[in-house]
Amino acid sequence: MLTTPRQPGSRSTRILVWLLACCLGAALGTALEPANSQAEAPVEYRFVVLSFEQSHVLDPARGEFRSSQDLQISNATDTAASSIVFNSHPSLVITNLTVTDTTGAEIALGPLRARGEATVFRDYVFDVWEVELGTTVASGETVVFHIDYELAADGALDAPRDMYEFTVSPQACYSVYIGCNPLFGDASGAPYQMTVRYPQSYLLCVPGDLVSSQSVEGDRVDIYRSQKPYGPSFACARYRKVVKSNEQITLEYYLYPQENFAEEMAEMTFEILSLYTIRFGARGTSVYRYATVGPVNATYSSGENKGATNFVTDFAAREFAAGSASGQLDYFRLMSHELYHKWNLGDVTWVDSHLYEWFGEGGANFVSAWAAEQILGLEAGAEFRRQYRSNVALSDCLQLEVTLENVTKTGGAEDHLLYNYGALVWEQLRQKLGDEAFWAGLADFYAKHGGQSVRVVDLIACLEARSTLNVAAYLDQWTRHNARIDLSVTSLETVAEAPRWTSTVEVMVEADRDYELFTAIGLRDANGSLETTPIRLTSRGSHSFTVTSSEPPASVVLDPHCWVPQTNLENDEWLPKSP
Protein backbone atom coordinates (compact mmCIF):
# COMPACT_ATOMS: atom_id res chain seq x y z
CA MET A 1 0.00 0.00 0.00
CA LEU A 2 1.06 3.57 -0.39
CA THR A 3 -0.01 6.50 1.68
CA THR A 4 1.42 9.94 1.48
CA PRO A 5 3.19 10.07 4.84
CA ARG A 6 1.53 12.01 7.57
CA GLN A 7 3.56 14.22 9.80
CA PRO A 8 4.69 12.51 12.99
CA GLY A 9 2.34 13.19 15.89
CA SER A 10 -0.86 13.41 13.87
CA ARG A 11 -2.21 10.14 15.23
CA SER A 12 -5.64 10.50 16.62
CA THR A 13 -6.26 8.82 19.90
CA ARG A 14 -9.69 7.81 20.93
CA ILE A 15 -10.26 7.75 24.63
CA LEU A 16 -13.25 5.49 24.44
CA VAL A 17 -12.68 2.63 26.77
CA TRP A 18 -15.51 0.29 27.34
CA LEU A 19 -16.09 -3.14 28.56
CA LEU A 20 -19.00 -5.43 28.52
CA ALA A 21 -19.90 -8.15 30.94
CA CYS A 22 -22.73 -9.71 29.06
CA CYS A 23 -23.47 -13.35 28.99
CA LEU A 24 -23.06 -14.88 25.59
CA GLY A 25 -23.89 -18.42 26.54
CA ALA A 26 -24.08 -21.05 23.87
CA ALA A 27 -25.65 -18.63 21.41
CA LEU A 28 -26.12 -14.89 21.25
CA GLY A 29 -29.75 -14.25 20.65
CA THR A 30 -29.59 -10.51 21.20
CA ALA A 31 -27.31 -7.78 19.98
CA LEU A 32 -24.51 -6.84 22.36
CA GLU A 33 -24.21 -3.26 23.47
CA PRO A 34 -21.02 -1.72 24.84
CA ALA A 35 -20.88 -0.44 28.41
CA ASN A 36 -18.24 1.72 30.04
CA SER A 37 -15.49 0.10 32.02
CA GLN A 38 -11.71 -0.25 32.19
CA ALA A 39 -9.40 -1.99 29.74
CA GLU A 40 -7.63 -5.07 31.03
CA ALA A 41 -4.08 -6.37 30.65
CA PRO A 42 -2.41 -6.42 27.22
CA VAL A 43 -4.24 -8.74 24.89
CA GLU A 44 -2.71 -12.02 23.78
CA TYR A 45 -4.07 -13.32 20.51
CA ARG A 46 -3.60 -17.03 20.07
CA PHE A 47 -5.37 -17.88 16.82
CA VAL A 48 -4.61 -17.18 13.16
CA VAL A 49 -7.07 -17.31 10.27
CA LEU A 50 -6.58 -20.11 7.73
CA SER A 51 -9.55 -19.21 5.53
CA PHE A 52 -12.59 -16.92 5.40
CA GLU A 53 -16.03 -17.75 4.11
CA GLN A 54 -18.03 -14.56 4.15
CA SER A 55 -21.53 -13.59 3.17
CA HIS A 56 -22.39 -9.88 3.23
CA VAL A 57 -25.78 -8.31 2.60
CA LEU A 58 -25.66 -4.59 2.10
CA ASP A 59 -27.78 -1.67 1.04
CA PRO A 60 -25.74 1.54 1.25
CA ALA A 61 -28.66 3.91 0.67
CA ARG A 62 -30.58 2.35 3.55
CA GLY A 63 -27.53 2.14 5.78
CA GLU A 64 -27.84 -1.64 6.02
CA PHE A 65 -25.07 -4.16 6.43
CA ARG A 66 -25.20 -7.73 7.70
CA SER A 67 -22.50 -10.33 7.55
CA SER A 68 -22.34 -14.02 8.31
CA GLN A 69 -18.87 -15.55 8.37
CA ASP A 70 -17.17 -18.88 8.90
CA LEU A 71 -13.47 -18.68 9.62
CA GLN A 72 -11.12 -21.62 9.90
CA ILE A 73 -8.84 -20.56 12.70
CA SER A 74 -5.89 -22.36 14.20
CA ASN A 75 -4.21 -22.16 17.60
CA ALA A 76 -0.82 -20.70 16.65
CA THR A 77 0.74 -21.03 20.12
CA ASP A 78 2.64 -23.91 21.72
CA THR A 79 0.04 -24.46 24.39
CA ALA A 80 -3.64 -25.33 24.51
CA ALA A 81 -6.04 -22.37 24.30
CA SER A 82 -8.99 -22.04 26.66
CA SER A 83 -10.36 -18.90 25.06
CA ILE A 84 -10.43 -17.04 21.74
CA VAL A 85 -9.52 -13.37 21.53
CA PHE A 86 -10.48 -11.40 18.42
CA ASN A 87 -11.20 -7.89 17.16
CA SER A 88 -14.27 -6.48 15.50
CA HIS A 89 -15.06 -3.09 14.08
CA PRO A 90 -16.68 -0.70 16.63
CA SER A 91 -19.65 0.03 14.36
CA LEU A 92 -20.61 -3.64 14.17
CA VAL A 93 -22.84 -5.50 16.61
CA ILE A 94 -22.23 -9.21 17.07
CA THR A 95 -25.53 -11.09 16.92
CA ASN A 96 -24.32 -14.67 16.96
CA LEU A 97 -21.14 -16.58 17.72
CA THR A 98 -20.53 -20.32 17.65
CA VAL A 99 -17.38 -22.40 17.53
CA THR A 100 -17.27 -25.95 16.18
CA ASP A 101 -14.47 -28.50 16.12
CA THR A 102 -13.29 -30.25 12.98
CA THR A 103 -15.98 -32.92 13.34
CA GLY A 104 -18.65 -30.23 13.33
CA ALA A 105 -19.44 -30.62 17.02
CA GLU A 106 -20.24 -27.35 18.75
CA ILE A 107 -17.90 -26.26 21.52
CA ALA A 108 -19.69 -24.74 24.51
CA LEU A 109 -18.84 -21.08 24.95
CA GLY A 110 -18.62 -19.01 28.08
CA PRO A 111 -19.54 -15.35 28.24
CA LEU A 112 -18.30 -13.08 25.45
CA ARG A 113 -16.37 -10.39 27.24
CA ALA A 114 -15.35 -7.05 25.81
CA ARG A 115 -11.68 -6.51 26.60
CA GLY A 116 -11.57 -2.85 25.65
CA GLU A 117 -9.89 -1.68 22.47
CA ALA A 118 -6.75 -2.36 20.50
CA THR A 119 -4.93 -0.44 17.82
CA VAL A 120 -4.69 -2.61 14.76
CA PHE A 121 -2.70 -1.58 11.69
CA ARG A 122 -1.55 2.01 12.09
CA ASP A 123 -4.00 3.94 14.24
CA TYR A 124 -7.18 2.02 13.51
CA VAL A 125 -8.96 1.11 16.72
CA PHE A 126 -10.96 -2.08 17.04
CA ASP A 127 -12.98 -3.62 19.84
CA VAL A 128 -11.34 -6.57 21.53
CA TRP A 129 -13.46 -9.56 22.52
CA GLU A 130 -12.68 -12.73 24.39
CA VAL A 131 -14.82 -15.84 24.60
CA GLU A 132 -14.09 -18.76 26.93
CA LEU A 133 -14.14 -22.24 25.40
CA GLY A 134 -15.84 -25.18 27.09
CA THR A 135 -13.02 -27.44 25.89
CA THR A 136 -9.45 -26.39 25.21
CA VAL A 137 -8.08 -26.23 21.67
CA ALA A 138 -4.65 -27.86 21.37
CA SER A 139 -1.64 -26.19 19.80
CA GLY A 140 -2.00 -26.31 16.01
CA GLU A 141 -5.62 -27.46 16.21
CA THR A 142 -8.19 -25.90 13.89
CA VAL A 143 -11.74 -24.87 14.76
CA VAL A 144 -14.49 -23.13 12.82
CA PHE A 145 -15.38 -19.72 14.17
CA HIS A 146 -18.86 -18.70 13.03
CA ILE A 147 -19.84 -15.10 13.61
CA ASP A 148 -22.77 -12.94 12.56
CA TYR A 149 -22.54 -9.16 12.58
CA GLU A 150 -24.77 -6.30 11.70
CA LEU A 151 -24.29 -2.58 11.53
CA ALA A 152 -25.10 -0.81 14.81
CA ALA A 153 -28.17 1.43 14.76
CA ASP A 154 -25.92 4.52 14.61
CA GLY A 155 -23.20 2.86 12.50
CA ALA A 156 -24.03 4.36 9.10
CA LEU A 157 -22.03 7.40 7.95
CA ASP A 158 -23.34 10.39 6.01
CA ALA A 159 -20.48 10.05 3.54
CA PRO A 160 -17.33 7.93 3.09
CA ARG A 161 -14.44 9.07 5.27
CA ASP A 162 -11.14 7.22 5.52
CA MET A 163 -10.37 4.53 2.93
CA TYR A 164 -9.41 1.97 5.59
CA GLU A 165 -12.37 2.71 7.86
CA PHE A 166 -15.19 0.22 7.35
CA THR A 167 -17.88 2.35 5.73
CA VAL A 168 -21.59 2.09 5.14
CA SER A 169 -22.89 5.35 3.65
CA PRO A 170 -25.38 6.28 0.91
CA GLN A 171 -22.58 6.77 -1.64
CA ALA A 172 -20.50 3.69 -0.87
CA CYS A 173 -20.02 0.67 1.33
CA TYR A 174 -16.52 -0.73 1.58
CA SER A 175 -14.15 -2.73 3.72
CA VAL A 176 -10.52 -2.47 2.68
CA TYR A 177 -7.88 -4.73 4.20
CA ILE A 178 -8.93 -4.56 7.86
CA GLY A 179 -12.47 -3.18 7.68
CA CYS A 180 -15.27 -5.48 8.76
CA ASN A 181 -13.31 -8.72 9.07
CA PRO A 182 -12.90 -10.26 12.47
CA LEU A 183 -9.21 -9.94 13.16
CA PHE A 184 -6.91 -11.86 15.39
CA GLY A 185 -4.50 -9.24 16.61
CA ASP A 186 -3.58 -7.72 13.31
CA ALA A 187 -4.77 -7.71 9.75
CA SER A 188 -5.16 -11.38 8.95
CA GLY A 189 -4.78 -12.46 5.37
CA ALA A 190 -6.11 -15.82 4.24
CA PRO A 191 -7.76 -17.37 1.17
CA TYR A 192 -11.44 -16.55 1.06
CA GLN A 193 -14.80 -16.96 -0.56
CA MET A 194 -17.01 -13.88 -0.42
CA THR A 195 -20.68 -13.63 -1.31
CA VAL A 196 -22.09 -10.12 -1.54
CA ARG A 197 -25.73 -9.23 -2.06
CA TYR A 198 -26.23 -5.60 -3.07
CA PRO A 199 -28.69 -3.35 -4.93
CA GLN A 200 -28.57 -3.55 -8.74
CA SER A 201 -27.99 0.20 -9.02
CA TYR A 202 -24.55 -0.26 -7.44
CA LEU A 203 -21.36 -1.90 -8.73
CA LEU A 204 -19.11 -4.17 -6.72
CA CYS A 205 -15.33 -4.58 -6.86
CA VAL A 206 -13.68 -7.56 -5.10
CA PRO A 207 -10.16 -8.98 -5.56
CA GLY A 208 -10.09 -12.54 -6.84
CA ASP A 209 -12.09 -14.60 -9.29
CA LEU A 210 -15.80 -14.06 -9.94
CA VAL A 211 -17.39 -17.46 -9.43
CA SER A 212 -21.00 -16.48 -10.13
CA SER A 213 -23.24 -13.47 -10.46
CA GLN A 214 -27.01 -13.60 -10.40
CA SER A 215 -30.07 -11.48 -9.91
CA VAL A 216 -32.11 -12.26 -6.80
CA GLU A 217 -35.33 -10.34 -6.09
CA GLY A 218 -34.01 -7.17 -7.64
CA ASP A 219 -30.59 -7.43 -5.99
CA ARG A 220 -27.35 -8.77 -7.40
CA VAL A 221 -25.54 -11.62 -5.66
CA ASP A 222 -21.88 -12.09 -6.62
CA ILE A 223 -19.56 -14.78 -5.34
CA TYR A 224 -15.81 -14.22 -5.44
CA ARG A 225 -13.00 -16.54 -4.51
CA SER A 226 -9.35 -15.83 -3.83
CA GLN A 227 -6.65 -18.41 -3.21
CA LYS A 228 -4.32 -15.53 -2.35
CA PRO A 229 -4.19 -14.90 1.38
CA TYR A 230 -5.51 -11.34 1.29
CA GLY A 231 -7.45 -9.56 3.97
CA PRO A 232 -10.84 -9.96 2.23
CA SER A 233 -11.83 -6.57 0.86
CA PHE A 234 -14.74 -5.19 -1.17
CA ALA A 235 -16.03 -1.87 -2.40
CA CYS A 236 -19.58 -1.23 -3.50
CA ALA A 237 -20.77 2.15 -4.76
CA ARG A 238 -22.75 3.84 -7.50
CA TYR A 239 -19.62 3.51 -9.57
CA ARG A 240 -19.11 4.71 -13.11
CA LYS A 241 -17.17 1.93 -14.80
CA VAL A 242 -14.58 2.85 -17.42
CA VAL A 243 -12.83 0.07 -19.35
CA LYS A 244 -9.62 0.54 -21.36
CA SER A 245 -7.77 -2.20 -23.22
CA ASN A 246 -4.64 -2.68 -25.26
CA GLU A 247 -3.51 -5.93 -26.92
CA GLN A 248 -2.53 -7.60 -23.63
CA ILE A 249 -4.19 -5.78 -20.77
CA THR A 250 -7.64 -4.56 -19.73
CA LEU A 251 -7.98 -1.85 -17.12
CA GLU A 252 -11.28 -1.47 -15.29
CA TYR A 253 -11.84 1.74 -13.36
CA TYR A 254 -14.64 1.92 -10.80
CA LEU A 255 -15.01 5.66 -10.37
CA TYR A 256 -17.23 7.69 -8.09
CA PRO A 257 -19.97 9.22 -10.28
CA GLN A 258 -18.51 12.73 -10.20
CA GLU A 259 -14.90 11.66 -10.87
CA ASN A 260 -13.19 12.72 -14.07
CA PHE A 261 -11.17 10.29 -16.09
CA ALA A 262 -8.19 11.26 -18.26
CA GLU A 263 -7.23 8.92 -21.12
CA GLU A 264 -3.57 9.49 -20.23
CA MET A 265 -4.16 7.73 -16.90
CA ALA A 266 -4.70 4.48 -18.78
CA GLU A 267 -1.77 5.15 -21.13
CA MET A 268 0.56 5.68 -18.18
CA THR A 269 -0.71 2.52 -16.48
CA PHE A 270 -0.14 0.47 -19.65
CA GLU A 271 3.44 1.78 -19.84
CA ILE A 272 4.19 0.84 -16.24
CA LEU A 273 2.66 -2.63 -16.65
CA SER A 274 4.60 -3.21 -19.82
CA LEU A 275 7.88 -2.24 -18.11
CA TYR A 276 7.19 -4.55 -15.15
CA THR A 277 6.15 -7.43 -17.37
CA ILE A 278 9.37 -7.17 -19.38
CA ARG A 279 11.52 -6.86 -16.27
CA PHE A 280 9.79 -9.22 -13.83
CA GLY A 281 7.90 -11.57 -16.15
CA ALA A 282 4.22 -11.98 -17.05
CA ARG A 283 2.11 -13.29 -14.19
CA GLY A 284 -0.93 -14.52 -16.08
CA THR A 285 -3.21 -11.61 -15.20
CA SER A 286 -4.80 -9.59 -17.97
CA VAL A 287 -7.42 -7.56 -16.07
CA TYR A 288 -6.45 -4.91 -13.53
CA ARG A 289 -9.09 -3.12 -11.48
CA TYR A 290 -9.06 0.24 -9.73
CA ALA A 291 -11.87 1.08 -7.34
CA THR A 292 -12.19 4.46 -5.68
CA VAL A 293 -12.75 4.38 -1.93
CA GLY A 294 -12.44 6.97 0.81
CA PRO A 295 -13.85 10.48 0.93
CA VAL A 296 -15.14 12.33 -2.10
CA ASN A 297 -12.45 14.90 -2.97
CA ALA A 298 -9.86 13.19 -0.76
CA THR A 299 -7.01 15.40 0.40
CA TYR A 300 -4.46 12.57 0.38
CA SER A 301 -3.19 10.02 -2.09
CA SER A 302 -3.45 6.48 -0.82
CA GLY A 303 -3.87 3.01 -2.26
CA GLU A 304 -4.19 -0.61 -1.20
CA ASN A 305 -3.17 -3.37 -3.56
CA LYS A 306 -4.68 -6.83 -3.64
CA GLY A 307 -2.90 -8.40 -6.60
CA ALA A 308 -4.62 -7.16 -9.74
CA THR A 309 -7.16 -5.13 -7.76
CA ASN A 310 -6.36 -1.76 -6.28
CA PHE A 311 -8.38 0.41 -3.93
CA VAL A 312 -7.39 4.07 -4.19
CA THR A 313 -8.56 7.46 -3.02
CA ASP A 314 -9.77 9.89 -5.69
CA PHE A 315 -6.90 12.33 -5.01
CA ALA A 316 -4.29 11.31 -7.60
CA ALA A 317 -6.78 10.80 -10.44
CA ARG A 318 -8.41 14.14 -9.70
CA GLU A 319 -5.06 15.94 -9.77
CA PHE A 320 -4.13 14.11 -12.96
CA ALA A 321 -7.40 14.97 -14.67
CA ALA A 322 -6.92 18.60 -13.63
CA GLY A 323 -3.76 18.59 -15.74
CA SER A 324 -1.20 19.56 -13.12
CA ALA A 325 2.35 18.24 -13.60
CA SER A 326 2.63 17.33 -9.93
CA GLY A 327 -0.73 15.55 -10.21
CA GLN A 328 0.64 13.40 -13.03
CA LEU A 329 3.72 12.58 -10.96
CA ASP A 330 1.51 11.73 -7.97
CA TYR A 331 -0.58 9.45 -10.13
CA PHE A 332 2.53 7.78 -11.52
CA ARG A 333 3.85 7.35 -7.98
CA LEU A 334 0.64 5.68 -6.81
CA MET A 335 0.22 3.44 -9.87
CA SER A 336 3.86 2.34 -10.07
CA HIS A 337 3.98 1.54 -6.35
CA GLU A 338 0.68 -0.37 -6.25
CA LEU A 339 1.25 -2.20 -9.53
CA TYR A 340 4.58 -3.54 -8.34
CA HIS A 341 2.75 -5.09 -5.39
CA LYS A 342 1.10 -7.37 -7.97
CA TRP A 343 4.55 -8.95 -8.18
CA ASN A 344 6.19 -8.47 -4.80
CA LEU A 345 3.18 -9.16 -2.57
CA GLY A 346 0.53 -10.58 -4.90
CA ASP A 347 2.43 -13.34 -6.65
CA VAL A 348 4.65 -14.46 -3.84
CA THR A 349 3.42 -15.21 -0.34
CA TRP A 350 5.90 -14.27 2.35
CA VAL A 351 6.00 -16.77 5.16
CA ASP A 352 8.92 -15.72 7.29
CA SER A 353 11.03 -13.08 8.87
CA HIS A 354 9.84 -9.59 9.16
CA LEU A 355 12.15 -8.31 6.42
CA TYR A 356 9.42 -9.07 3.90
CA GLU A 357 7.80 -5.78 4.94
CA TRP A 358 10.93 -4.04 3.68
CA PHE A 359 10.73 -6.13 0.52
CA GLY A 360 7.07 -5.13 0.15
CA GLU A 361 6.99 -1.40 0.85
CA GLY A 362 10.60 -0.22 0.58
CA GLY A 363 10.78 -2.38 -2.53
CA ALA A 364 7.66 -0.84 -4.08
CA ASN A 365 8.90 2.71 -3.47
CA PHE A 366 12.31 1.81 -4.90
CA VAL A 367 10.82 0.20 -8.03
CA SER A 368 8.43 3.13 -8.38
CA ALA A 369 11.39 5.55 -8.59
CA TRP A 370 13.18 3.25 -11.00
CA ALA A 371 10.05 3.07 -13.19
CA ALA A 372 9.87 6.87 -13.18
CA GLU A 373 13.53 6.93 -14.25
CA GLN A 374 12.79 4.53 -17.11
CA ILE A 375 9.53 6.06 -18.34
CA LEU A 376 9.65 9.73 -17.37
CA GLY A 377 13.41 10.32 -17.28
CA LEU A 378 16.31 10.33 -14.84
CA GLU A 379 15.22 13.49 -13.06
CA ALA A 380 11.76 12.10 -12.31
CA GLY A 381 13.36 9.09 -10.62
CA ALA A 382 15.64 11.38 -8.63
CA GLU A 383 12.62 13.49 -7.69
CA PHE A 384 10.86 10.46 -6.23
CA ARG A 385 13.97 9.53 -4.23
CA ARG A 386 14.42 13.14 -3.16
CA GLN A 387 11.07 12.80 -1.45
CA TYR A 388 12.14 9.55 0.24
CA ARG A 389 15.45 11.07 1.32
CA SER A 390 13.79 14.13 2.75
CA ASN A 391 11.20 12.01 4.59
CA VAL A 392 14.07 10.07 6.16
CA ALA A 393 15.91 13.22 7.22
CA LEU A 394 12.86 15.03 8.56
CA SER A 395 11.00 12.21 10.30
CA ASP A 396 13.41 11.07 13.03
CA CYS A 397 12.90 7.54 11.76
CA LEU A 398 16.62 6.77 12.05
CA GLN A 399 16.44 7.37 15.79
CA LEU A 400 13.88 4.62 16.29
CA GLU A 401 14.83 1.56 18.31
CA VAL A 402 13.28 -0.65 15.64
CA THR A 403 15.08 -1.43 12.40
CA LEU A 404 14.01 -2.81 9.01
CA GLU A 405 14.21 -6.24 10.62
CA ASN A 406 11.30 -5.63 12.95
CA VAL A 407 9.58 -2.36 12.09
CA THR A 408 5.81 -2.43 11.62
CA LYS A 409 3.47 0.00 9.92
CA THR A 410 2.21 2.48 12.43
CA GLY A 411 1.49 5.50 10.28
CA GLY A 412 4.33 7.40 11.99
CA ALA A 413 8.13 7.52 11.81
CA GLU A 414 8.16 3.72 11.48
CA ASP A 415 6.49 4.05 8.08
CA HIS A 416 9.21 6.43 6.96
CA LEU A 417 11.81 3.86 7.94
CA LEU A 418 10.01 1.11 6.06
CA TYR A 419 8.93 2.99 2.92
CA ASN A 420 11.59 5.67 2.49
CA TYR A 421 14.80 4.56 4.20
CA GLY A 422 13.86 1.07 2.94
CA ALA A 423 13.65 2.32 -0.65
CA LEU A 424 17.12 3.90 -0.44
CA VAL A 425 18.58 0.69 1.02
CA TRP A 426 17.29 -1.04 -2.12
CA GLU A 427 18.95 1.66 -4.21
CA GLN A 428 22.29 1.12 -2.46
CA LEU A 429 21.93 -2.64 -3.03
CA ARG A 430 21.24 -2.02 -6.72
CA GLN A 431 24.34 0.16 -7.02
CA LYS A 432 26.45 -2.33 -5.10
CA LEU A 433 25.41 -5.27 -7.30
CA GLY A 434 25.27 -3.31 -10.53
CA ASP A 435 22.18 -3.13 -12.74
CA GLU A 436 22.84 -6.33 -14.65
CA ALA A 437 23.23 -8.66 -11.66
CA PHE A 438 20.60 -6.88 -9.60
CA TRP A 439 17.75 -7.01 -12.14
CA ALA A 440 18.66 -10.48 -13.33
CA GLY A 441 18.59 -11.74 -9.74
CA LEU A 442 15.21 -10.14 -9.09
CA ALA A 443 13.79 -11.53 -12.35
CA ASP A 444 15.11 -14.99 -11.38
CA PHE A 445 13.34 -14.67 -8.05
CA TYR A 446 9.94 -14.08 -9.70
CA ALA A 447 10.55 -16.72 -12.38
CA LYS A 448 11.51 -19.32 -9.81
CA HIS A 449 9.15 -18.46 -6.95
CA GLY A 450 6.13 -16.75 -8.58
CA GLY A 451 2.92 -18.21 -7.16
CA GLN A 452 4.73 -19.81 -4.23
CA SER A 453 5.32 -19.27 -0.56
CA VAL A 454 8.72 -17.65 -0.15
CA ARG A 455 11.25 -16.66 2.45
CA VAL A 456 13.67 -13.77 2.38
CA VAL A 457 16.54 -16.26 2.00
CA ASP A 458 15.03 -17.27 -1.37
CA LEU A 459 15.39 -13.72 -2.60
CA ILE A 460 18.92 -13.44 -1.21
CA ALA A 461 19.88 -16.72 -2.93
CA CYS A 462 18.67 -15.44 -6.31
CA LEU A 463 20.65 -12.21 -5.97
CA GLU A 464 23.76 -14.07 -4.78
CA ALA A 465 23.55 -16.50 -7.69
CA ARG A 466 24.10 -13.55 -10.03
CA SER A 467 27.06 -12.05 -8.16
CA THR A 468 29.98 -12.76 -5.86
CA LEU A 469 28.52 -10.60 -3.08
CA ASN A 470 27.40 -12.06 0.24
CA VAL A 471 24.11 -10.18 -0.02
CA ALA A 472 22.82 -11.18 3.41
CA ALA A 473 25.98 -9.94 5.15
CA TYR A 474 25.97 -6.76 3.08
CA LEU A 475 22.37 -5.98 4.01
CA ASP A 476 22.95 -6.40 7.74
CA GLN A 477 24.52 -2.94 8.05
CA TRP A 478 21.30 -1.42 6.66
CA THR A 479 18.66 -3.70 8.09
CA ARG A 480 19.98 -4.44 11.58
CA HIS A 481 20.92 -0.82 12.21
CA ASN A 482 19.41 2.42 11.14
CA ALA A 483 22.37 3.85 9.25
CA ARG A 484 23.01 7.39 10.40
CA ILE A 485 24.97 9.11 7.67
CA ASP A 486 25.58 12.72 6.82
CA LEU A 487 27.41 13.69 3.66
CA SER A 488 28.59 17.25 3.13
CA VAL A 489 30.71 19.25 0.72
CA THR A 490 33.41 21.13 2.59
CA SER A 491 35.33 22.79 -0.24
CA LEU A 492 35.53 23.30 -3.97
CA GLU A 493 38.45 24.56 -5.99
CA THR A 494 38.21 24.87 -9.73
CA VAL A 495 40.89 25.55 -12.31
CA ALA A 496 40.33 26.10 -16.03
CA GLU A 497 42.21 23.60 -18.13
CA ALA A 498 40.89 23.95 -21.65
CA PRO A 499 38.78 22.48 -22.97
CA ARG A 500 37.43 21.36 -19.58
CA TRP A 501 37.28 22.68 -16.06
CA THR A 502 38.84 20.65 -13.29
CA SER A 503 37.41 20.86 -9.80
CA THR A 504 38.67 19.44 -6.55
CA VAL A 505 35.77 18.66 -4.24
CA GLU A 506 36.21 17.75 -0.58
CA VAL A 507 33.48 15.48 0.72
CA MET A 508 32.99 14.82 4.42
CA VAL A 509 31.36 11.58 5.61
CA GLU A 510 30.02 11.57 9.14
CA ALA A 511 28.36 8.32 10.16
CA ASP A 512 27.79 5.90 13.02
CA ARG A 513 30.15 3.45 11.27
CA ASP A 514 31.99 3.01 7.99
CA TYR A 515 29.73 2.33 5.01
CA GLU A 516 30.45 1.67 1.40
CA LEU A 517 28.30 4.34 -0.23
CA PHE A 518 27.40 4.84 -3.86
CA THR A 519 26.61 8.39 -4.81
CA ALA A 520 27.76 11.10 -7.21
CA ILE A 521 29.13 14.60 -7.36
CA GLY A 522 27.11 16.98 -9.50
CA LEU A 523 28.54 20.18 -10.90
CA ARG A 524 25.89 22.69 -11.82
CA ASP A 525 26.74 25.45 -14.27
CA ALA A 526 25.36 28.97 -14.31
CA ASN A 527 22.48 27.86 -16.54
CA GLY A 528 21.45 25.17 -14.07
CA SER A 529 22.72 22.19 -16.15
CA LEU A 530 24.13 19.40 -14.07
CA GLU A 531 27.09 17.16 -14.93
CA THR A 532 27.43 14.19 -12.59
CA THR A 533 30.36 11.92 -11.74
CA PRO A 534 29.71 8.72 -9.79
CA ILE A 535 31.79 8.31 -6.61
CA ARG A 536 32.18 5.54 -4.08
CA LEU A 537 32.88 6.28 -0.44
CA THR A 538 34.15 3.57 1.86
CA SER A 539 34.97 5.27 5.15
CA ARG A 540 34.18 8.16 7.41
CA GLY A 541 36.18 11.36 7.27
CA SER A 542 37.24 13.74 4.54
CA HIS A 543 37.70 12.57 0.96
CA SER A 544 39.00 14.51 -2.01
CA PHE A 545 37.73 13.99 -5.58
CA THR A 546 38.87 15.53 -8.82
CA VAL A 547 36.06 15.94 -11.32
CA THR A 548 35.87 17.75 -14.62
CA SER A 549 33.10 19.63 -16.37
CA SER A 550 32.59 21.37 -19.70
CA GLU A 551 31.43 24.58 -18.01
CA PRO A 552 32.71 26.33 -14.89
CA PRO A 553 30.71 25.04 -11.92
CA ALA A 554 28.39 27.52 -10.26
CA SER A 555 27.71 25.04 -7.47
CA VAL A 556 28.38 21.48 -6.31
CA VAL A 557 25.48 19.15 -5.55
CA LEU A 558 26.34 16.06 -3.59
CA ASP A 559 24.20 12.94 -4.12
CA PRO A 560 22.24 14.49 -7.02
CA HIS A 561 20.44 11.20 -7.81
CA CYS A 562 19.33 10.98 -4.17
CA TRP A 563 20.65 7.49 -3.48
CA VAL A 564 21.92 7.89 0.10
CA PRO A 565 19.73 8.09 3.21
CA GLN A 566 21.02 10.99 5.30
CA THR A 567 20.32 12.68 8.60
CA ASN A 568 20.95 16.22 7.32
CA LEU A 569 20.30 17.57 3.84
CA GLU A 570 21.29 21.17 4.55
CA ASN A 571 24.95 20.75 3.68
CA ASP A 572 24.84 18.83 0.39
CA GLU A 573 25.24 21.89 -1.83
CA TRP A 574 28.28 24.12 -2.09
CA LEU A 575 28.66 27.50 -3.73
CA PRO A 576 32.23 28.43 -4.74
CA LYS A 577 33.78 31.41 -3.06
CA SER A 578 33.67 34.59 -5.09
CA PRO A 579 36.95 35.12 -6.99
Ligand SMILES: [Zn+2]
Ligand atom coordinates in the same frame (compact mmCIF):
# COMPACT_ATOMS: atom_id res chain seq x y z
ZN1 LIG B 1 2.58 -0.44 -0.68
